[in-house]
Every structure is written in C-alpha cells, then in structure tokens.
Amino acid sequence: AQSVAQPEDQVNVAEGNPLTVKCTYSVSGNPYLFWYVQYPNRGLQFLLKYITGDNLVKGSYGFEAEFNKSQTSFHLKKPSALVSDSALYFCAVRDINSGYSTLTFGKGTMLLVSP
C-alpha cells in the first residue's frame, strides 16, 4: 500500500521568514513524490517532483523540497515566504514498485503567510 501524511492542518509564518510544510510517506518500494498548490476556487497546480537523482528538488515560485529516504520525508521549503504563498498545499506519492498506477494525496496543509 502507499500512503502519505501531512501532519499539520495549518502552518502560519510571517512574510520574509522561511517556511516548511511537512510530508511523510509510506511505500513498499521506491517513491515518486509530488507537491501541488491549490488557490481558492482553482484546481491543483504542480510545484515540483522527485523521481530519482538529486535529493534536493527545486520547483516553481522559489519552492524546493528535500527527499529523505531514511526518514521517509519530503518536506516543502522556501527561504523567504510571501503573502501570495498563502494557499493549500498537497503532497502526493506513488509507489513505483507496486501495482498502483495512481497518486495518493495527503489531506493538505493550509499555509497562511501574514504581512
């Protein structure tokens, strides 16, 4: 089975400060990992992915994520938060060694960046 956990329902950070949105996963094999962002009344937008290779992945809008196999984590980070980063963030996983051909999404973390 494949699963993903986002332990925080909400993350609050002040503009200009670094932000981290946490994600841990569970797979029987190796993972494909994704981060998406959702703004109000919009669909999910792809931010970045880890497939293989370098553990530090850089994505859109200055976001990055680090794949940590030993801790089974894929936390989303940004060095300096913007008010416009306020949105709902989803982590997703697919176990490439299983029969699953689809992604499993976390329940989402609301990021609120205050001015």
Add this chain to the structure above:
Amino acid sequence: DAGVIQSPRHEVTEMGQEVTLRCKPISGHNSLFWYRQTMMRGLELLIYFNNNVPIDDSGMPEDRFSAKMPNASFSTLKIQPSEPRDSAVYFCASSLGGQGNQPQHFGDGTRLSIL
C-alpha cells in the same frame, strides 16, 4: 497552451436529477483522472483512464456514478440520480504517460450543489 478544461464551472440542481460533468484533457495526454474534493474527505480519486480505457474505478462511490471516455479529447462523469451528499467540487486531471512519473494537470473543477 490550453490546460484541462472542465464544464460547467458551477452546477446547482435538485435531488434526483441527472448531472453530467465534462472534461477536455490537454492534447497529447493519455491519462485522465476524475477526483472529488470535500472538506470532510479531502481529495478522492474516483476513476482513472489510460488511453481511453478505464483502469481503476475502485473509487467510484456507487452505481449512481459512471464515467466514459469516448475519445482522447473528451470525458464525462455522470451522476444519476443525484443526491445531496454528492455535493462537492469535482476535478478532472490529465497527464502524459501511464508510469506515474509525470505531473497531473488539473482543471479548475466543477462545483456541484445538489439541493
């Protein structure tokens, strides 16, 4: 470059009526997904097509729900008869390839309200 197009954006109808949601995937994408999003249950995968063939429909709630993909550029999700508990935002997404290593591109959803 056109993204995934869903119609209608909003639908309000009475219980018992038939509802049809439509999706046009990104040209060239051969995987298509229907999701449902609610506050209580988060983002749920309903059905997944690859090359117009339904691969996994285990998420379809019950026989009242059906989905078709008659060609590579069009898919429908039908609810008949509709019930108030079907009220949700329904998303269509498409991706390239069937290996799960490419990001899914989401439409902006159909907000469905069943009275």
